Amino acid sequence: MKAAPTLPAAFLHPAGQSLPQPLLELRKQRGTALVDMPLPTRKTENWKYSSKYLKLTDDMGISLPADEKTGSSLAVPGYKVAFLNGVMLPEASEYPDLEGIRIQSFGDLDDDEAARLAERLDSNLDGKAVQLAQLNSARFEDGLFISLAPEAVLDQPLHIVHEVTADASGSAFPRIYVDAGRHSQLTLVEEYISSGTAAVLVNTVTEVEVAEGASVTSIRLNMEGENVQHVGATGVRQQRSSRFESHTVGFGGPLRRHDLQVRLEGEGAECKLNGVVVTQGKQHYDNHTTIEHIAAHCNSEETYRNIAADQSHAVFNGRIHIHQDAQKSNADMNNKNLLLSNGAEIDTKPELEIYADDVKCAHGATIGQLDETSVFYLVSRGIGRRQANVLLTMAFINELVDQIPVESVRETAHTRLNQFFDQTFEEA
Amino acid sequence: MLSIKNLHASVEGKEILKGINLDVKAGEVHAIMGPNGSGKSTLSQVLAGNEAFDVTDGSITLNGENLLELETEERAREGIFLAFQYPVEIPGVSNLQFLRTAVNAMRTHKGEEEMNAAEFMKLAKEVSKQVDLDPSFLKRGVNEGFSGGEKKRNEIMQALLLQPQLAILDETDSGLDIDALKVVSDGVNALRSDDRAILMVTHYQRLLNHIVPDYVHVLAGGKIIKSGGRELALELEEKGYGWLGIKDEDAATDAAN
Numbered sequence A: 001m002k003a004a005p006t007l008p009a010a011f012l013h014p015a016g017q018s019l020p021q022p023l024l025e026l027r028k029q030r031g032t033a034l035v036d037m038p039l040p041t042r043k044t045e046n047w048k049y050s051s052k053y054l055k056l057t058d059d060m061g062i063s064l065p066a067d068e069k070t071g072s073s074l075a076v077p078g079y080k081v082a083f084l085n086g087v088m089l090p091e092a093s094e095y096p097d098l099e100g101i102r103i104q105s106f107g108d109l110d111d112d113e114a115a116r117l118a119e120r121l122d123s124n125l126d127g128k129a130v131q132l133a134q135l136n137s138a139r140f141e142d143g144l145f146i147s148l149a150p151e152a153v154l155d156q157p158l159h160i161v162h163e164v165t166a167d168a169s170g171s172a173f174p175r176i177y178v179d180a181g182r183h184s185q186l187t188l189v190e191e192y193i194s195s196g197t198a199a200v201l202v203n204t205v206t207e208v209e210v211a212e213g214a215s216v217t218s219i220r221l222n223m224e225g226e227n228v229q230h231v232g233a234t235g236v237r238q239q240r241s242s243r244f245e246s247h248t249v250g251f252g253g254p255l256r257r258h259d260l261q262v263r264l265e266g267e268g269a270e271c272k273l274n275g276v277v278v279t280q281g282k283q284h285y286d287n288h289t290t291i292e293h294i295a296a297h298c299n300s301e302e303t304y305r306n307i308a309a310d311q312s313h314a315v316f317n318g319r320i321h322i323h324q325d326a327q328k329s330n331a332d333m334n335n336k337n338l339l340l341s342n343g344a345e346i347d348t349k350p351e352l353e354i355y356a357d358d359v360k361c362a363h364g365a366t367i368g369q370l371d372e373t374s375v376f377y378l379v380s381r382g383i384g385r386r387q388a389n390v391l392l393t394m395a396f397i398n399e400l401v402d403q404i405p406v407e408s409v410r411e412t413a414h415t416r417l418n419q420f421f422d423q424t425f426e427e428a
Numbered sequence B: 001m002l003s004i005k006n007l008h009a010s011v012e013g014k015e016i017l018k019g020i021n022l023d024v025k026a027g028e029v030h031a032i033m034g035p036n037g038s039g040k041s042t043l044s045q046v047l048a049g050n051e052a053f054d055v056t057d058g059s060i061t062l063n064g065e066n067l068l069e070l071e072t073e074e075r076a077r078e079g080i081f082l083a084f085q086y087p088v089e090i091p092g093v094s095n096l097q098f099l100r101t102a103v104n105a106m107r108t109h110k111g112e113e114e115m116n117a118a119e120f121m122k123l124a125k126e127v128s129k130q131v132d133l134d135p136s137f138l139k140r141g142v143n144e145g146f147s148g149g150e151k152k153r154n155e156i157m158q159a160l161l162l163q164p165q166l167a168i169l170d171e172t173d174s175g176l177d178i179d180a181l182k183v184v185s186d187g188v189n190a191l192r193s194d195d196r197a198i199l200m201v202t203h204y205q206r207l208l209n210h211i212v213p214d215y216v217h218v219l220a221g222g223k224i225i226k227s228g229g230r231e232l233a234l235e236l237e238e239k240g241y242g243w244l245g246i247k248d249e250d251a252a253t254d255a256a257n
Helices: A021-034 A111-120 A133-139 A372-379 A385-402 A407-424 B040-048 B072-077 B095-109 B117-130 B148-162 B178-191 B206-210 B230-239 B248-256
Strands: A079-084 A087-094 A101-105 A144-148 A158-166 A170-172 A175-180 A185-196 A200-210 A215-222 A228-238 A243-251 A255-264 A270-279 A284-293 A299-308 A313-322 A330-339 A345-354 A360-368 B002-011 B014-024 B029-033 B054-062 B080-083 B090-094 B166-170 B197-202 B215-220 B223-228
Touching: A021 A111, A021 A133, A111 A175, A133 A200, A144 A185, A158 A170, A158 A200, A175 A185, A175 A215, A185 A200, A185 A228, A185 A407, A200 A215, A200 A243, A215 A228, A215 A255, A215 A407, A228 A243, A243 A255, A243 A284, A243 A407, A255 A270, A270 A284, A270 A313, A270 A385, A270 A407, A284 A299, A299 A313, A299 A345, A299 A385, A313 A330, A313 A360, A330 A345, A330 A385, A345 A360, A372 A385, A372 B072, A372 B090, A385 A407, A385 B090, A385 B095, B002 B040, B014 B040, B014 B054, B014 B223, B029 B040, B029 B230, B040 B054, B040 B072, B040 B080, B040 B166, B040 B197, B072 B080, B072 B095, B080 B148, B090 B095, B095 B117, B095 B148, B117 B148, B117 B178, B148 B178, B166 B178, B178 B197, B178 B206, B197 B206, B215 B230, B223 B230
Parallel strands: A079 A158, A144 A175, A158 A185, A170 A200, A175 A200, A185 A215, A200 A228, A215 A243, A228 A255, A243 A270, A255 A284, A270 A299, A284 A313, A299 A330, A313 A345, A330 A360, B029 B197, B029 B215, B080 B166, B166 B197
Antiparallel strands: A079 A087, A101 A144, B002 B014, B002 B054, B215 B223
8 A cells, every 4th residue: 555645845844933932842843743644635535525636845845935025015994914924024014902902923922921822722623634734833933813801892803914925936824813702802804815926835724712702703815826725724612602703705726725613612602604615717625614513502504605617626515513412503504506617516515413312403505507597587688698697606605795794805805706707707 | 670480499309389470560569379388488488589499490580680690688689578477586686786787788788878876776666666566676686585476567677677679478467466467567558659569478368458459369389370450369268269270189289298
């Protein structure tokens, strides 16, 4: 039997030594596990449809230079934090100094704080399911630490832009840790963008602690270029009566993978996970979600939509695990898919594991094409065929895009969707 | 205005229309009646340009222009409007967005400026009153969750907004109660004008009490077998289709196909 491939050697050496000592030690410790870590192959169940898109070469193993100045100004309203190649740029960031709210780069934490953080990093993720998150833990060079004291409310969304400059091959390891205290409220936008054309890997980890009664909304906007392989993981733990809402808007690439794991640990917690993905050309996108109903009386609601054009490939895997003590759980998962071409592929897999006997659990998955009767109805009113296709495709995802609670993100999504339509539907 | 000559059309290799001849002049209202399966709906769909039907012989011209050369949307822009027998539900596209997109496609075609959202909203509210549809229907998905009667009123509303040259009404009376029939008929009568023609396709003559046609044609077995004036419809009501020698089995066989 052939041994499973492992990471190219260059990935095993972390750069950037400016972190506090406890975080450097954590990184070193995680690094030892990387040496023998098998990379996912098509025989790895949770990478079955996507492993062929993961193409890590030795020259991608080095960290992208962190000392460049970003050319892009962040044209987003409100609070913003800029990261370049995984390292925070304080001069391009703009966020409040509010009572009870701390927004800090990992590099600025003192040793005590860093030691406390080091103990908590990785505890929100199931490492077995997100193999490549370990790579981030061994390689991150900076990170964003957000902490909200009890009752603290961030009055505007915090927009975090992670940019990579792919002038040469390499990789970046953005990291975010959020600690939302009791009854605090926060809306985050994570936007991933890139410049340059060299083959690079972006490997992200975001962890969110949602304490009792707290409410966190997280928006993830994936818009990197055709040269960027993106493997990200988000781990969320929710305590009693907390609420977590996630909106993912993803545009395909050579490899796009996001794992979202939510643990409902306290009674009455609820989460809502929405996702929209569009792929075209030979692009790929894979969303894997896991909702762990651990405590009783929790609600989860999940709605994902994929649209695949040309020869592209979209994957959705939604797992709901209702533990034995999670009585009165209410879980609803829905995944609809639209194929815009005969050459496109969509794989969808709902997974339900239920060990409690008094639960409500619904799931549905469909794959279809644009409805010819609807197209005929629209064109019979003088609407052009291209516009009819666009209207019907938008109709498929409008409901989800409209729910994104930040206007600037909705606008960005619409602009990118229009580009997608321009390339997908020919002018009639 | 509309001239149909020796029209043959088939669907999935089965011939449905077997030589239709029909001339419609501006200002006229024609009713096409016939039993189920006689080809009435096929004729409507072929006129609108549904690609599921193949025209195998004959011609259709609108104001001298060959309609068969035009795509569905081009026919619509030239003034063909089909009120569907079964209007399509399109969740996710608001009725307002749909109607405005359609109206603006027409305006652009005519070299007129597009209407902005506010202008259109005003117009749409007026027209929705004309067909007795609450303006809240504008915000809902196209025909989404509309009752049968609401869907038909929405069709007539579209005709009033798009002001077609030739309005084809496919079984517009089906599924309407007497009040809704009155509202829909008033809408259609509002469409009547000297430069517009109306082609009503219907199984029953009751619609013709409200919208009085100039000519009535009987379609059976894919051909027009009899034409006459208003009195022909009344005669059909009295005597049934059997009077014209259309066997019930014929109708049944065609319907099954």
